[in-house]
Amino acid sequence: MADAQVAQPQRKPLRATLARFGLASVSSAAVSVSHLLVQLVSVRRLDATEIGTLAFLLVILQFGYSLSNALVSTPYTIAVNQREEKGEALDFFFPINLMLCLVQGIACAAIAWAMVGPLAAAAFGVAGVISLLRWFGRANAYAHHTPMTAAISDILYAGCVTAGIAALLAFDVRIEEIGALLALAGMVALIPFGAGFLGRHKPTRLVGAFSEYRPVWQRQSAWTLIGVVTTEATANAHSYIVTLLAGPAAFAPIAVGMLFFRPVNVCITALTQLERPRMTRAVAKGDERGALGSQRAFMAALLVIWVATSGLAMVILWAFPHILIKPTLDVQTVMLAVLFCAALSLVQCIQSPMSVLTQAHGAFRPLAATSVRSCFVGLAAVLVLTLTVPAVYTVVGVVVAQLVMMLGIYRLNREWRRRAGEAQ
Structure with a gap:
């Protein structure tokens, strides 16, 4: 009986963690x-032209x-979880977001x-x-700890897009x-956030919003x-260097390798939004153990997703290679690309939770400096590899930069x- 009473509190946090990550991952x-x-x-x-245009617009x-994460979402999340006032005091983020939305709309148009x-x-x-x-x-929604919203x-958006694509096939x-389908699905998917969320995007407050946003810009x-x-x-x-110097045909096997691990990238983005508020609040309260626990749970969830994705990729490549690999592509080259992309994805799964925790600490300047250094390493490595070895090996340069x-x-x-530790 005593053992059962001890075991019960241990299972409850595990169930809560699985439910938390499962909800964000599935949606x-x-x-x-x-x-x-x-x-x-x-x-x-x-x-061909429209296929390339659509792919570029999705990029x-x-x-x-x-x-959005850099300019609005991350600073807003941190502000909400580091202070008590969560209403009018932070309304200036919404006109800034509106401006960013309009800029992207103009660029896409x-x-x-x-x-x-x-x-x-x-x-x-x-x-x-x-x-x-x-x-x-x-x-x-994540900043205010309402992930169900x-x-x-997400589910409304995905349902509308899927139903719309099925209808268009006729x-x-x-x-x-x-394009109209993506716009309509997005409009429907705004409904859960309510009219109040949209109403806070007031263009008339844009000038004042810039003034209030300036300290956030300078600090974060x-x-x-x-x-x-x-x-x-x-x-x-x-992607750019290989396509420019070696041509799109040389990039094709890499593109197939990247396609296998796209679900991992989506989950990294989604779980980052989920865990950033939790880490930020823990850091703000001085709860080192809670922040590190959130980071470990985040990393464990990503590693589980990576293992499942890698296993699926292995099954497809060994048993059903014709599903994604066209006859014009060399199977061995594609397998090598998948191997390198798996290594890259693994590094990103380990790196992302640590990066989110670093942002929760407010260490934006050191983090930017680290990113700049890795960028120079990556550009140099990819350029050298493109000029000296088969294009598929350029992914190794990106892996080195991410390391x-x-x-x-x-x-x-x-x-x-x-x-x-010293402060305690």
Whole structure:
């Protein structure tokens, strides 16, 4: 009886942890699957120019999420979880977010107009605005520890996109229709956040919002933005350099390898939004053990997802290689690419929780400096490898850069733990 009483408190935190990560992972995976369906349909139904345009616009939308994290979502989350006032005092973030949404909408519209035409520009312009509104809505839900709201939004979005794609298959699919579908799904997925969330995005307060936002920019966002830009440059260096110097055919096996681990990247992004408020609150309260416990649980969840994804990739490559590997691609080269991408994904799974904890400490400037160093290492390594060995080996250069980043973040966290130990 005594043993049962002791065991019960140990199982409860485990169930809570699994439920916490499972909710975010499943809802984010649903969004990832819906976008994958969009890409598969585009390959079947669109011409080459439209396929490339859609893929590039999806990259722009993804980069917009990173910019939102740097400029709005992360500072807002930290502010909410480090102070008592959670209402009017932080309203200046919402007009800033509105401006960022409009900038992305204009960028998407300009790209779509130049590559396709005015109808695509209108559709993807609206989709660009809505996507960042929804992204900040998710961050707002996680910041206030209501993850179910974010999960419902994700499920609504994925359901609308999937149903819309199924309906479009009955007709001649056009890129403008896909853009309109993404915009409509985003609008529906805003419903869980409520009218109050949208109402706080007041353009009339933009001038005053800039004034209130300036200290946040100087203390956090400027350094986070540097980190985001250099991290993006590091992560995508092989994509641009290989395509530019060796051609898109040389990049194709790498693209297939990256496709296997896309679910891991989606889960990293989603779980980061989930765990950042928890770590920030623990650090603000001086709860070192709680912050480190959150980091370990975050890392454990990512490693479980990585193991499952790697296992699935192995099964597909050994038993059903024809599913993703076209006859024009060399199977051995693709397998090598998957191996390198698995190593890269593993490093990112270890690095990301440490990076979130570093942000919770407020160490934005040292984190940016670490990111800049890894960026230079990655660019140099990928360029040298592209000029000297087969293109598939350029992924190794990105792995090296990410290891430099991971070790730098580890040193920052170790220094924080040392100072926390001395303060006790």
